[in-house]
Amino acid sequence: MANNREIVVTGGGTGIGYAVASAFAQAGERVTITGRREKVLTEAATLAGARPVVFDAADPAAVEAALEELPGGVDVLVNNAGGNTDLLDGDGDGEEGLAGFAAAFERNLRSNVVSAALVTHALRDRLAEGARIITIGSIAAHTGAGSYGAAKAAVEGWNVSVAREFGSRGITANVVAPGLIGETEFFHGKLSDRRRDRLIGNTMNQRAGTPDDVVAVVTFLASPAAGHVTGQVVHVNGGAYLGN
Template sequence: MRLDGQTAVITGGTRGLGRAIAEACLAEGASVVVAARNPYDIKELADEHGDRLLYHQTDVTDERSVAGLMAAAVEAFGGIDVLVNNAGVSRDGKIARLSVADWNATLATNLTGVFLCTRAVIAPMTAPDKATSAGGRIINVSSCVAGRAAIGAAAYSASKAAVEMFTRTSAAELAPKGITVNCLSPGYIDEGMGKELASNERAWESYRGRLLSGRLGRPEEVGATAVFLASRDSSYVNGSVVEVNGGLMWAA
């Protein structure tokens, strides 16, 4: 129970990797606020964990909505110890045909959303009653394409590369406040886009050889890494990008 007594706020937490991270945090004893525009099937998880799980409708691109999320978390659980900036969208398209609207929508959620949530969580993480805690933990979710060229993913890749630099900068700025900021960078996971890739036999054959593990990652493997970064076990890890990709060799 490494997160016993802790409160975690997870954006994009109602499905996919966000839900896997929420499940992992709940299993380790945390109270969890999952934030997203839609609840999807989160009721099943809420029924299992009762009053330790709260869903809060949130648009991470909206400053007031983000402020409301943090206020709801503090009201429900008394404070915030962990923030996982997981909410993200992908508007794929080669640059020549990528619309300005799709570019802006991608950066608004994937980058501006991280900024707004990070800024809004500083006050609750540094409240006087947190002075004796292990300090705040902020975990930003990046992607394996943040540092690797992927044709047709200009907006998504650029936004995730920016998230990694934002992670390093915010780690430097927030360290004096007792807050660590790290980045979790998943590779091809058996969920969402990774599952879609594996379902395309021709495409999957070209990618399988790039994975030293020879398989897709499991959502719970990403969740376990998030728990590590959220717990006291990672107290000396700060400003880092932790790759969870099974040994992805991009040039293979």
């Protein structure tokens, strides 16, 4: 790994983002992690050896306000913040009619694709020559998961335009699309044993992924060696993406 670079990992307080931030910090990079829960974030930052900046990546005013605390130059941006908001805030079923459905749908779009686009746009002039933009997508973009899958599919389309827009500056933009990854808060305790077994059964290596499986791909895409890999989606799901 190159070191002493300036790295920003959104949603770096838990799960995949935390593992990515820790790996970069251990390699001697300067790491900033972001998230909404101050206590979770500051404790994670202390453990990982990173700097915490608390803000909601899906809120334009909050991103704007956070800019002065974010690094003036960014070598690697990992847009990791996100998750299936249906699992935490509901899928609109308990809310009023179509308005409730639309509100739930928009929550997933904001959480997963607007957040990545907003932070990338806000930092666009701070990205160094040859910088790396890595956004965490999901197998759900292809296997479907209502508005969450739609949001992660939108991430892939958006990523292509980012790769094109920044390519002349030697900047790459890629999506890493995990399948089931353990040791995260993603399911908020709502993953049944039956569903877990089914998701593992869909993999070719018959196991759940780990945050470190994702770290390995993120660190490669962030490396100088990966300069000709851009606009891509790299799947980290034990082949589950291909069906069996």
